[in-house]
Amino acid sequence: MADPATEASAPTGLGTGLQRDRPPTIRDVAELAGVATSTVSRALARPDRVNPRTRLRIEEAAAELNYVPSSQARGLSSGRTNAVAVLVPDITNPFYFDIIRGTQHQLKAAGVTQLLVDTEESSEMELDALHKMRKSADGFILAASRLTDAQLAEVSQSQPLVTFNRASTSAPTVMIDTPSAIIQALEHLASLGHHKVCYVAGPPTSWSNQMRWKVFEEDATKRGMEVHRIGPYTPKTTSGAAAADAAVRTGATACIVFNDLLAIGMLQRLQARGIRVPADMSIIGSDDIFGADFCNPPLTTISSPIEQAGRVAVSMLLAQLNPLSGSASRQLAVMPTHLTVRESTGPAPQ
Amino acid sequence: MADPATEASAPTGLGTGLQRDRPPTIRDVAELAGVATSTVSRALARPDRVNPRTRLRIEEAAAELNYVPSSQARGLSSGRTNAVAVLVPDITNPFYFDIIRGTQHQLKAAGVTQLLVDTEESSEMELDALHKMRKSADGFILAASRLTDAQLAEVSQSQPLVTFNRASTSAPTVMIDTPSAIIQALEHLASLGHHKVCYVAGPPTSWSNQMRWKVFEEDATKRGMEVHRIGPYTPKTTSGAAAADAAVRTGATACIVFNDLLAIGMLQRLQARGIRVPADMSIIGSDDIFGADFCNPPLTTISSPIEQAGRVAVSMLLAQLNPLSGSASRQLAVMPTHLTVRESTGPAPQ
DNA sequence: ACGAGAATGGCAAGCGGTTGCCAAAAATTG
């Protein structure tokens, strides 16, 4: 610019030009540093595209003005939003808190904003969010998606996403090694002498629920156990009572329960009814949520690094967003599981 | 525009112009509806500023194109972002889950996006987030803010915010009625014959911690009780062990604990040490978090409608953002508390 | 010392909306 106004810039403010009335823009920085806005922009985005000396000047100017770029404007022109939406079926469920924690952590590390959405176990809300936010998020993480394969395939075509605990051929996925987990659990029960086992089912639309049942049935049958199944139940502690009653009625001596929430609810009901756990009935939960270690009795459950899963999901998504040269990004991550034996399982009665 | 291109618009797409290659903009809608972009914008924002017939045409066009306005662009030009940031000290803490749930719920109802931030109990991170996000959020909800009064005052000057569980004269606040809660708890203990009571303190920077202690000391002294105080402890179950040991050492027969997390941790430790609760020692927690009802023994605790508090906070913030004519917005909401007596409290020993 | 190529930085055209201002059209009034 021709204006030599470089230093006579702030008759309004007090002191060094801080405390303008209006938040500083890139233009203010440019002016203070005596360069063009484009240069400022580049200095901030690709520091090596600019002379170190200039960059320094710009950085000082930015610091002095206390400049913060507008993510809005940046997004508008660049097309990126620097935000990722995390869709969970139920904010209320402690299980998802772990994954939220994981994603939050990793996203923050990458300087990306997390947009948290509760889809209320509904595929419609899920689709809706996916649609409405397509412009405000660069990518999505779908935890325990309720979408059909077809929907998932379609959606994943138009926007980067990774699914968690929901197999998909169309999008990168991070999964919990459920089959192994169920087998470990059955092995544990078998070793305790249980012959009649019952699967307490969760939401029918849950992929992992289906998966668990499938493996359960296969493996338990293979072991020559008497197999029962009850449910579906809403995965909340409040559904535990009904589940407990139904479980008792099957005559099974051990239950593998869709998740810990439901399992804890069952524990409460069984205790209320005077049915001793594990003396009369063994209970195995799944997820090892907060509380599983201090409920009464402490719950034997299938543990896995959920929080880490969240982090991995983010990594996979970010890899998809900024494809690095060379290495194709991973399409599938399987998180290991292990059985955490506590006090809700014991030898079969008799 | 003079171009009579109104209907020859989509030689690229298939069928009715859906499925363009590029997401439709307001311009596409305008063209399809045969109006100016400004009209489309108004039709969507202030429907009564536009002729019902025109509006209908526009809505149809928008629907056909599957148009979703870009929040980025909208934000850029309007200055509003339609997002609110919720800052919590620790995502890991179930207490905050409840409030997050509440804010999430109410924000969604208002069509506002929630930006969740974990400040890791640090005032620096809090300030930083406040600063960095000032452009990307219309307002802030600070849960259990760690800022000093001065910082809070300064920040609240430049951006709309409401604090939760942190008194402030400079910003609207929603609080838990702690004094009443503590008094109820002490009353309960007194009625059970306890004379030696101990306050188990949480983070020194926590305003509510200070508040609780103050009321505790006053009221317990007034009742002629022997008052002890231990801590500070990190409000996590893992700190419970140390807290339990220290508590035992004071000789107190009952503890009021900063929060449930810590209380549950203490319960575990006491059990491990063979100290019976409540026979040997009574424990009262605070917050009634998930798990307080099924830990062992179930925890007597101070309950309050946390989730509702989150909703109220959002309402107060939104009222601040869209000042309705007339009614000045509320500056303070105090959520009621009550003691939920479960099994961790009982008669004093002897 | 001269010319080629690399490094640096400016120009300006957007990105997709919003909104103040104004003109045309419609409704109301005398």
Add this chain to the structure above:
DNA sequence: CAATTTTTGGCAACCGCTTGCCATTCTCGT
């Protein structure tokens, strides 16, 4: 039926930043 007021809708200037393209300026090689 003309004059006036109210609606309705278009124009165009931004909002703050990014980026393709091009003009300078540096660096070197010879």
